[in-house]
Amino acid sequence: MIQTILLKNRPVGRPAVSDFEFVKDESDISINDGEILLETTYVSVDPYLRGRMSDAKSYVPPFELNKPIHSGVIAKVIASKNESFAEGDFVSGMLDWKTQQVSTGEGLLKVDKSKAPLSAYLGILGMTGLTAYLGLTEIGKPKAGETLVVSGAAGAVGSVVGQIGKILGLNVIGIAGTDEKVEMLKSKFGFDAGINYNTTENMTAAIAEAAPNGVDVYFDNVGGPISDAVLFNINKFARIIICGAISVYNNTELPKSISVQPFLVKNSALMQGFIVSNYADKFPEAMKELSTWLAQDKLTYTETIVEGFENIPTAFIDLFDGKNKGKMIVKI
């Protein structure tokens, strides 16, 4: 029996369990030449999925109603008619919320259980780690000794960006929203300094104090006034990675900020939108670096693992109440 989770309604505000529908299928699955049969092992639930449940235009099309939702998944190959995959292999990729499914293998990456726990391939060795590594290196092009500022620094991506920054020899400053998170940036993830934007009156001055040599690279997960404050502190040839603008996503009016153009021209600075899927050709190289650092204990991460296919919607909804610590994953 195969179970599937469909999107039943487009959530209004906070998603509810009733927005999802479970369907069961008792028929046998057969695979054709070139295909593989996959059994789902771990499912990643992520805040960005909320956006795809609405029908607003974005860089990815919205989920369709009454179709399966998909996200990052680790699955086991249980039958194969594709010579690139053998029975017993584990793969990661964007797959449907189904207990079993057929794939051509396109877009799937084989993952090595002996090198890291399988769940890590959804986080630090998955989209989270790849986003952090490739955003920072491909757009940020950091050089040892430079100063890196990370917003949303205590988040899954931000905490990895900061750690990679330290490995690469940067001075790393994180911006987060509570004293507890700021403390964790320094004690657990090795950031040099942290700023709590909720208790800091003058963010521009606080960043200037934490970054006396100015900001060379800014990894921006939030946009809005925090990013305005960073702009006042950028150096000549600064690189700004726009990975997210979560602070303005839910605005109903078009958000306004200070004009960035004069800052960019004055500093010959660069600002670039980053979406990890554009860098698929660099995934193998990035995975190699991340696995090595993980094996050497140079990278650390937190995850919350929930058990049971039936708990995927609840685990997803719990994200919005902050019930997770670090990456939220469902084990099937």
Added chain:
Amino acid sequence: MIQTILLKNRPVGRPAVSDFEFVKDESDISINDGEILLETTYVSVDPYLRGRMSDAKSYVPPFELNKPIHSGVIAKVIASKNESFAEGDFVSGMLDWKTQQVSTGEGLLKVDKSKAPLSAYLGILGMTGLTAYLGLTEIGKPKAGETLVVSGAAGAVGSVVGQIGKILGLNVIGIAGTDEKVEMLKSKFGFDAGINYNTTENMTAAIAEAAPNGVDVYFDNVGGPISDAVLFNINKFARIIICGAISVYNNTELPKSISVQPFLVKNSALMQGFIVSNYADKFPEAMKELSTWLAQDKLTYTETIVEGFENIPTAFIDLFDGKNKGKMIVKI
């Protein structure tokens, strides 16, 4: 006798002749080993010099009071103790407003009188042309068939950007402020379409109409609301060259615009500040391309030539009354 023009006062509002001082020096000039003696032939006067006469912080330090002003100059080598330069050579570079001066040759480029009129080396074969060519190619990285939008399109830089765009096989749309300029973009400079921002009510819709396939490259000379309207029309992987933000330079309050970050992340787009002096290593290659196109009549330009060293300040001030057509140059 050598004449020099000093900055006497920092202009308030529109510059006046009384902001400048002429001094004469009757003493002989001698040169040391490695030096050359230059006689000024042509002097470029440009709007950006106005900024350097104030003491506001910018990417170039302000001119000092009671010191010579400098700008783009073509000069003849009249004596040389430097083996890289021979008597009779012509050079271009940033030089003082002096009838004669000594130089080590550093930062000077030899120019070839037989290939183009000397004055062209201050415009289309000088900073103007280099800014247009290098901004468009180094940041814009245009591919044939793509759509280019240029703001400030009838200006010295903008009109060259559009012509290079056509040479490279782009669909070129120019934005300017009068119907006469828009007409000139099409008839004289070969743009495919022009938009008069002073008479167009909905700029976003007008750009969408002129660029039915969206905007791939935006060469931005102005910033402000015109640039906001372009943002709504950018394609995935768009490149935006920030060459100037003249529409907000004179604001006394910090200018606000729509937040660019969501547009950049949604489109994996790039926005980068451009200052031509950062690309000095590419000048020879760029000059070669520009000279070839000029010789082939693929590029056209306009210039206004005023005669006499004593008329440099007046020629500069006349810029702000629009008395020039195209590049304003003083012949000594």
